[in-house]
Amino acid sequence: MSKSKPVAANAVMTQKSLKRRILDNWQLYAMLLVPVALTIIYKYIPMYGIQIAFRDYKASRGFTGSEWIGLEWFQRFFSAPTFGRMIKNTVLLSLFSLLWSFPIPIILALMLNQMRFHRFKRVTQTVLYAPHFISTMVICGMIRIFLSPSGGLINLIAGTSIDFLTESSAFRTIYIASGIWQDAGWGIIVYMATLSSIDTSLYEAAKVDGASLFQRILHIDLPGLASIMVLNLIMSAGNLMNVGFEKVWLLQTDLNKATSDVIAVYVYQQGIENAKYSYSTAVGLFNTVINIILLIIVNKIAGKMSDDTSFI
Numbered sequence: 001m002s003k004s005k006p007v008a009a010n011a012v013m014t015q016k017s018l019k020r021r022i023l024d025n026w027q028l029y030a031m032l033l034v035p036v037a038l039t040i041i042y043k044y045i046p047m048y049g050i051q052i053a054f055r056d057y058k059a060s061r062g063f064t065g066s067e068w069i070g071l072e073w074f075q076r077f078f079s080a081p082t083f084g085r086m087i088k089n090t091v092l093l094s095l096f097s098l099l100w101s102f103p104i105p106i107i108l109a110l111m112l113n114q115m116r117f118h119r120f121k122r123v124t125q126t127v128l129y130a131p132h133f134i135s136t137m138v139i140c141g142m143i144r145i146f147l148s149p150s151g152g153l154i155n156l157i158a159g160t161s162i163d164f165l166t167e168s169s170a171f172r173t174i175y176i177a178s179g180i181w182q183d184a185g186w187g188i189i190v191y192m193a194t195l196s197s198i199d200t201s202l203y204e205a206a207k208v209d210g211a212s213l214f215q216r217i218l219h220i221d222l223p224g225l226a227s228i229m230v231l232n233l234i235m236s237a238g239n240l241m242n243v244g245f246e247k248v249w250l251l252q253t254d255l256n257k258a259t260s261d262v263i264a265v266y267v268y269q270q271g272i273e274n275a276k277y278s279y280s281t282a283v284g285l286f287n288t289v290i291n292i293i294l295l296i297i298v299n300k301i302a303g304k305m306s307d308d309t310s311f312i
Helices: 004-024 026-054 072-078 083-101 103-113 118-133 136-146 153-158 168-196 200-208 213-237 245-251 263-273 277-305
Strands: 055-058 066-068
Touching: 004 026, 026 055, 026 072, 026 277, 055 277, 072 277, 083 103, 083 168, 083 263, 103 118, 103 168, 103 213, 118 168, 136 153, 136 168, 136 245, 168 213, 168 245, 200 213, 213 277, 245 263, 263 277
Parallel strands: none
Antiparallel strands: 055 066
């Protein structure tokens, strides 16, 4: 009995302190209500519709009135002739994009951080940021113009007349290279902000000790970026199966489907074009579950590799 009284007293004090913090900062909590409400309305409430992945959904019957068929749509997807090709293309596109695009913003940030001409540094940053603000539709239009077999810049330089978008072997390179050009500059922002917060006395001490530029980057900059690198890796791994639909859809042709046929495009074709709502929902749900599993696995691995307990 004597031990339970202090525990109860501590719980009461904690509850009071929580109420006091809420009252003292009620403006912040009031502002927080708006994004929380939007998240619930647009993210959680629509999850009710996931059940149509297990039903033979008919719009006239509604969600609950449609016949429950269990895992039939999933079985149909797994037995589809293009199932293996879609999984392979989705994984390879995402994996290669991650392997090539993940280190480039880090390298660019490290290079920009060493620049001492501030005006040139600002101009370079602006040039690198600019492609991020170009819409995917325009980007794909530019790609088609550059790769055109008649008058395209690449063919003019190479002295050839190859229609690269009809070559299955070239699609992944086109997709990944254009993604790096469009998003690498934007990706350096968070790394530049992290580098700017590193104590400058560390650089001064390293110079006094005779450390070279490469040694300062290796022993000061990279350890300072470690936590944000792990965080970005976790976030990227969580979207490993989410290949950008817009760019693939706009660059896909009948001749490059061997490498451009991905799950996101398949979901659109089945759900929107063919009005197979239950089937497309089942495919999308399968894709989401795989992403969640990958996110958990990468989070666990990163937690063991990082000294920062926030990733565990």
